[in-house]
Amino acid sequence: MGAPATTDSLTVRDERTGKTYSIPIVNNSISATAFKAIKAPKKSGEREENETERGLRVSDKGFLNTAVITSEITYIDGEAGVLRYRGYPIEQLATQSNFLETAYLLIYGALPSSSQFASFEYEVTRHSILHVDTESLFRAFRYDAHPMAMMTSAFAALGSYYSEANPSLQGQTLYTKGDPQSIANMDKQIFRLIGKATTLAAMAYRVRQGRPFVQPPTGMGYTESFLYQMDHLTEENYKPSPVLAKALDILFLLHADHELNASCTTVLQTGSSLVDPYSAIATGCASLYGPLHGGANEAVIRMLISIGSPENVPAFVEAVKRREKVLSGFGHRVYKTSDPRSFIVRQIADEVFKVTGKDELLETAMLLHKIAMNDEYFIKRKLAPNVDFWSGLIYRAMGFPLDFFPVLFAVPRVVGWLAHWRQMMLQSGGVKIWRPRQIYVGSGKRDYVPINSRESVAGFKKEPSSIAHTGQSKRAQLAEHRCKL
Ligand SMILES: CC(C)(COP(=O)(O)OP(=O)(O)OC[C@H]1O[C@@H](n2cnc3c(N)ncnc32)[C@H](O)[C@@H]1OP(=O)(O)O)[C@@H](O)C(=O)NCCC(=O)NCCS
Missing domain, CATH: 1.10.580.10 (Citrate Synthase, domain 1)
Structure with missing residues (x-):
């Protein structure tokens, strides 16, 4: 990664490789894609799906600290209880605008x-x-x-x-x-x-x-x-x-x-x-x-x-x-x-x-x-x-x-x-x-097994639930019909 264009930057040292990276800080934010440059060789036995050599992922379940756009519309300071539309305090708009x-x-x-x-x-x-x-x-x-x-x-x-x-x-x-x-x-x-x-x-x-x-x-x-x-x-x-x-x-x-x-x-x-x-x-x-x-x-x-x-x-x-x-x-x-x-x-x-x-x-x-x-x-x-x-x-x-x-x-x-x-x-x-x-944490590669050679996987959440057919009348439930099961 080259020298940052701004004087504000974040220095990150990857202890896996000993390499140091400098990531620019712009508007008090760092670019998640900059972390893609932080790569390391795969350790022996490490899952291929981690894609360690392709750069670090930034994980943020529920967007707790991820900015996805730059905006000029609304500002909120959640700690101070401030809300402004285009700079105007909500209290002023509520009392003077429509x-x-x-x-x-x-x-x-x-x-x-x-x-x-x-x-x-x-x-x-x-x-x-x-x-x-x-x-x-x-x-x-x-x-x-x-x-x-x-x-x-x-x-x-x-x-x-x-x-x-x-x-x-x-x-x-x-x-x-x-x-x-x-x-x-x-x-x-x-x-x-x-x-x-x-x-x-x-x-x-x-x-x-x-x-x-x-x-x-x-x-x-x-x-x-x-x-x-x-x-x-x-x-x-x-x-x-x-x-x-x-x-x-x-x-x-x-x-x-x-x-x-x-x-x-x-x-x-x-x-x-x-x-x-x-x-x-x-x-x-x-x-x-x-x-x-x-x-x-x-x-x-x-x-x-x-x-x-x-x-x-x-x-x-x-x-x-x-x-x-x-x-x-x-x-x-x-x-x-x-x-x-x-x-x-x-x-x-x-x-x-x-x-x-x-x-x-x-x-x-x-x-x-x-x-x-x-x-x-x-x-x-x-x-x-x-x-x-x-x-x-x-x-x-x-x-x-x-x-x-x-x-x-x-x-x-x-x-x-x-x-x-x-x-x-x-x-x-x-x-x-x-x-x-x-972040993929599922199975590694496995080969397709024909239906008659499979061991079935059963249990709660592991197979479709059995459900009640509430829409059926008593008469329909008692009726005879062709059914696979
Ligand atoms: C709005 C809301 C989804 C925000 O969720 P969040 O940012 O993910 O906050 P968290 O769920 O992490 O809450 C933090 C803690 O406060 C508790 N908490 C949050 N809102 C709560 C509520 N309304 N009643 C009771 N406890 C609450 C959580 O259980 C958690 O406690 P813990 O740290 O001991 O586990 C959540 O506060 C909520 O469900 N509120 C009620 C629904 C509501 O009014 N929504 C309208 C939003 S405008």
């Missing part, structure tokens, strides 16, 4: 002028109408389908309507060229995805109620229009509650981005194959659906319901400490103090409760918060409330069903996913497909 303005900031890098904002708002709201065939997509789901399953499918399906937006059909450089035409095409998909996200979410909501779908209204703000699309039936001059519209708008703003969380990373991983943005956003939705990510606000309410009244809180906390339960809404991979968004959400909760009435689980939540914040177990592990601890209570007070909570997270997060996707498509040096390595 969701769509913040979306512009996240995607394009600067706060818009009045005319820039007006044009962005016009394009986003103009692109909220869906092809009428999408109605049959929603109607094809079973009556009790989870709305996130609908959202994931709907985003993927949406891409099929725009062949001009598909690099598989138009050429792989469709979004990476960086010329005005390519960027305009990219921005059009961004307007469509943000504009249609609320329409899809409202359809996922209405289809389960057996309600007809409504066209997005004109003359309403983004979140106001979303509330209208969910709730309007036959009323004349229907106008959603301004308190609820404002609260939802701030919640959307707070959920718009959070740098490289699991779903954003998924969008970038998928997008790195240069697939169309609709498919990439669909995978983000799938990732967000998981209980360790966007499903946490729903899990908080289920947890609070299971605890019931405040007198059961101490026993629940003890069960968490015995690792029998998880305190949902607490803990974060990045924040090691209170999530700054949780304070803002707590204030919004009070505003919402003024018009909706207090949620009956609030007392339980407040006591749980108080006990956990003063308990050595949580203090030692730096476990504090995250954004989901209070947001579920607000959504419940607003009357949203529990399984709709992740949708209320996914809709605004479309903005963050798109901001990162756009940045990656336009990054200097082009897009590299995200293809990590593994």
Whole structure:
């Protein structure tokens, strides 16, 4: 390895060979590929699959300390509880901006002028109408389908309507060229995805109620229009509650981005194959659906319901400490103090409760918060409330069903996913497909054994499980039929 270009460097001595390597430190990071140059001869008896002579691997299960991109979008200081979008503190944006303005900031890098904002708002709201065939997509789901399953499918399906937006059909450089035409095409998909996200979410909501779908209204703000699309039936001059519209708008703003969380990373991983943005956003939705990510606000309410009244809180906390339960809404991979968004959400909760009435689980939540914040177990592990601890209570007070909570997270997060996707498509040096390595610890080479000469391997996890066929009626179970086993 040659001399580092910067004065900051890391000196590594490989005790296997006695060789010393100097690895440049840039932006307080070292390049994992630099370690590929650190090679050693294979020891006698060492597994060939270790590939020791081909360079050292950097192992990081769960991306605990691996930076996969350079970004200008969001900064988090997890120790200090700081969150900034494009340099602006989240607290200032929450009190002075609005969701769509913040979306512009996240995607394009600067706060818009009045005319820039007006044009962005016009394009986003103009692109909220869906092809009428999408109605049959929603109607094809079973009556009790989870709305996130609908959202994931709907985003993927949406891409099929725009062949001009598909690099598989138009050429792989469709979004990476960086010329005005390519960027305009990219921005059009961004307007469509943000504009249609609320329409899809409202359809996922209405289809389960057996309600007809409504066209997005004109003359309403983004979140106001979303509330209208969910709730309007036959009323004349229907106008959603301004308190609820404002609260939802701030919640959307707070959920718009959070740098490289699991779903954003998924969008970038998928997008790195240069697939169309609709498919990439669909995978983000799938990732967000998981209980360790966007499903946490729903899990908080289920947890609070299971605890019931405040007198059961101490026993629940003890069960968490015995690792029998998880305190949902607490803990974060990045924040090691209170999530700054949780304070803002707590204030919004009070505003919402003024018009909706207090949620009956609030007392339980407040006591749980108080006990956990003063308990050595949580203090030692730096476990504090995250954004989901209070947001579920607000959504419940607003009357949203529990399984709709992740949708209320996914809709605004479309903005963050798109901001990162756009940045990656336009990054200097082009897009590299995200293809990590593994540490192979499986069998060495072995030869195929014909079926009659094999010794079978049996046991738990070592063969397919025997399963119950619950879908079969008693009559079908008793019927005679041809069966291999
Ligand atoms: C968010 C989360 C997945 C982060 O996980 P992580 O960074 O991998 O943290 P770890 O699982 O290593 O946790 C560190 C320690 O705290 C404990 N811990 C973390 N979150 C906990 C929680 N919510 N309740 C109880 N214990 C928790 C772990 O058991 C571990 O304890 P140990 O060191 O004694 O084994 C995790 O905190 C969690 O599951 N929280 C609840 C779900 C949630 O609210 N998710 C929304 C995030 S916005």
